Amino acid sequence: xxxxxxxxxxxxxxxxxxxxxxxxxxxxxxxxxxxxxxxxxxxxxxxxxxxxxxxxxxxxxxxxxxxxxxxxxxxxxxxxxxxxxxxxxxxxxxxxxxxxxxxxxxxxxxxxxxxxxxxxxxxxxxxxxxxxxxxxxxxxxxxxxxxxxxxxxxxxxxxxxxxxxxxxxxxxxxxxxxxxxxxxxxxxxxxxxxxxxxxxxxxxxxxxxxxxxxxxxxxxxxxxxx
Amino acid sequence: xxxxxxxxxxxxxxxxxxxxxxxxxxxxxxxxxxxxxxxxxxxxxxxxxxxxxxxxxxxxxxxxxxxxxxxxxxxxxxxxxxxxxxxxxxxxxxxxxxxxxxxxxxxxxxxxxxxxxxxxxxxxxxxxxxxxxxxxxxxxxxxxxxxxxxxxxxxxxxxxxxxxxxxxxxxxxxxxxxxxxxxxxxxxxxxxxxxxxxxxxxxxxxxxxxxxxxxxxxxxxxxxxx
Numbered sequence: 001x002x003x004x005x006x007x008x009x010x011x012x013x014x015x016x017x018x019x020x021x022x023x024x025x026x027x028x029x030x031x032x033x034x035x036x037x038x039x040x041x042x043x044x045x046x047x048x049x050x051x052x053x054x055x056x057x058x059x060x061x062x063x064x065x066x067x068x069x070x071x072x073x074x075x076x077x078x079x080x081x082x083x084x085x086x087x088x089x090x091x092x093x094x095x096x097x098x099x100x101x102x103x104x105x106x107x108x109x110x111x112x113x114x115x116x117x118x119x120x121x122x123x124x125x126x127x128x129x130x131x132x133x134x135x136x137x138x139x140x141x142x143x144x145x146x147x148x149x150x151x152x153x154x155x156x157x158x159x160x161x162x163x164x165x166x167x168x169x170x171x172x173x174x175x176x177x178x179x180x181x182x183x184x185x186x187x188x189x190x191x192x193x194x195x196x197x198x199x200x201x202x203x204x205x206x207x208x209x210x211x212x213x214x215x216x217x218x219x220x221x222x223x224x225x226x
Numbered sequence: 227x228x229x230x231x232x233x234x235x236x237x238x239x240x241x242x243x244x245x246x247x248x249x250x251x252x253x254x255x256x257x258x259x260x261x262x263x264x265x266x267x268x269x270x271x272x273x274x275x276x277x278x279x280x281x282x283x284x285x286x287x288x289x290x291x292x293x294x295x296x297x298x299x300x301x302x303x304x305x306x307x308x309x310x311x312x313x314x315x316x317x318x319x320x321x322x323x324x325x326x327x328x329x330x331x332x333x334x335x336x337x338x339x340x341x342x343x344x345x346x347x348x349x350x351x352x353x354x355x356x357x358x359x360x361x362x363x364x365x366x367x368x369x370x371x372x373x374x375x376x377x378x379x380x381x382x383x384x385x386x387x388x389x390x391x392x393x394x395x396x397x398x399x400x401x402x403x404x405x406x407x408x409x410x411x412x413x414x415x416x417x418x419x420x421x422x423x424x425x426x427x428x429x430x431x432x433x434x435x436x437x438x439x440x441x442x443x444x445x446x447x448x449x450x451x452x
Contacts, residue, residue: 065308072298082291085308086315089426096422168408175401182394185408189415196322200315 024091027098032124046102053095083208090197097190104183114180118163130198143209149202156195163188250317253324258350272328279321309434316423323416330409340406344389356424369435375428382421389414
């Protein structure tokens with residue numbers, strides 16, 4: 001394989017990872033929409049999407065592995081491929097979180113809707129926003145942007161902690177709402193995990209980009225022009 | 227680097243990953259002991275351990291990266307190194323689960339001990355047992371053993387689901403115990419995640435070992451003698 005073809009393959013790998021990220025993000029959006037509307041047909045979509053995500057994860061891994069095997073990559077490319085492998089694993093687990101939410105929605109079918117004093121869609125939108133930003137930092141090889149994702153995580157942690165104690169009070173004061181409140185705690189926690197995955201992705205981007213800086217003493221845009 | 231030195235380095239990498247696994251397992255055991263005894267000094271140990279685990283994770287990653295960069299590894303070694311990188315990430319997150327449990331124990335300080343009808347230490351012992359078995363499958367390159375870890379996960383999922391609904395009933399019937407019951411749900415969930423990480427590790431072992439089989443048409447023990 002020529003150097004040029006190798007770099008084209010790296011671009012293909014990046015492209016494929018972005019598709020994977022889109023699938024993961026969509027699965028969370030769908031799961032939260034299923035929760036908001038209690039629409040079990042959306043849960044079915046989430047579950048089918050999960051299978052597709054798992055398949056896609058293996059394809060990305062195999063592609064990365066083939067690139068490592070075919071060529072002796074330079075240090076910078078090696079770090080890039082490893083970042084892809086790690087980000088891929090995190091995106092797959094974002095899909096798992098979506099399935100976890102979807103499972104809770106199915107359980108809630110037996111209970112009436114409850115108006116709980118927590119803003120789950122806001123938490124979902126913050127968490128998926130972090131995933132999106134971490135992936136954007138990856139595309140643009142922008143360590144500063146990746147670092148901004150890390151600081152966003154504090155907000156999500158705080159929102160999740162607030163939801164936890166708010167819902168605990170609901171359980172204490174209105175025990176008949178315990179099933180709905182407990183499900184809401186678990187869903188908040190799943191969304192906080194999505195934010196954790198975004199944080200992991202951001203850290204991988206920093207590892208990759210900084211490694212490039214340290215090893216090459218040149219800007220990343222010179223190494224991987226957009 | 228000679229081939230022999232390269233293989234000695236692979237052994238060093240494996241050795242280091244096993245130390246990492248021991249740290250992760252210990253952190254879970256400590257966190258559950260802190261929960262059982264409500265001893266916050268053990269929580270401090272868990273938190274300090276978490277810092278050590280994070281440091282160690284980076285060392286393992288760097289060692290794996292150096293091996294990939296220095297040598298053009300054969301396909302079988304490549305898959306091994308990638309498995310190490312992925313297992314390493316899972317072990318670090320086992321450490322995160324321990325910290326999550328430790329955080330809940332700190333919150334519980336404000337509440338009296340409650341005798342809840344769930345066996346958290348049993349769940350913990352099943353989950354850490356899975357991690358240990360997945361690592362053993364890794365050491366012995368034993369895909370069948372790795373597969374037995376996957377089937378153990380069903381038990382953990384069932385125990386966790388049972389704990390969920392049992393504790394939900396506690397919340398409904400004894401709302402004054404809601405804080406303790408909710409913490410117990412979260413801790414069960416953390417332990418179920420530990421089992422999920424063990425499952426991921428087992429899948430990585432299967433990926434590595436099966437890849438060896440497929441590509442070399444010889445038994446793994448011939449490739450990597452114990």
